[in-house]
Amino acid sequence: xxxxxxxxxxxSPALTTEQKDNELKETIWKLRAPARTISQIExxxxxxxxxxxxxxxxxxxxxxxxxxxxxxxxxxxxxxxxKHRWIAVSRDLHSRWGGEISYxxxxxxxxxxxxxxxMYIVRDIMNRRIRNRIDILVGEKDKVxxxxxxxxxxxxx
Numbered sequence: 505x506x507x508x509x510x511x512x513x514x515x516s517p518a519l520t521t522e523q524k525d526n527e528l529k530e531t532i533w534k535l536r537a538p539a540r541t542i543s544q545i546e547x548x549x550x551x552x553x554x555x556x557x558x559x560x561x562x563x564x565x566x567x568x569x570x571x572x573x574x575x576x577x578x579x580x581x582x583x584x585x586x587k588h589r590w591i592a593v594s595r596d597l598h599s600r601w602g603g604e605i606s607y608x609x610x611x612x613x614x615x616x617x618x619x620x621x622x623m624y625i626v627r628d629i630m631n632r633r634i635r636n637r638i639d640i641l642v643g644e645k646d647k648v649x650x651x652x653x654x655x656x657x658x659x660x661x
Contacts, residue, residue: 576607592628592639615655
């Protein structure tokens with residue numbers, strides 16, 4: 505019977521709280537960050553297209569007879585057209601004529617200016633004589649004019 509009681513005096517084979525904590529610390533120290541930096545980790549890439557860019561106003565001389573309605577049927581805010589951040593693309597870029605861009609696509613535009621670079625939504629199409637260009641919708645009162653070469657566009661969706 506003495507042997508039976510001696511079993512109670514021996515340490516239990518179960519780990520103590522302190523032992524569990526030490527084991528957990530060892531496991532944590534064994535976990536290492538990847539050897540690559542964040543910039544080395546592959547990021548999803550979006551194909552960019554180099555185009556020229558200009559601005560247009562919603563006026564009959566620069567559009568058609570319905571200057572406040574875009575080619576996809578969207579209505580332009582007459583008081584502040586620039587707030588929409590909408591663009592027109594040349595037909596060679598549009599999917600209807602074999603391009604890769606459709607109405608409603610979001611495009612990241614870079615290479616214009618600090619104020620104009622950013623995301624735009626394709627809502628309009630340009631005259632058939634224009635090739636490889638985007639047109640940024642602004643209002644006459646915005647006092648934005650310009651023509652840019654080597655502008656980069658990337659489809660976001």
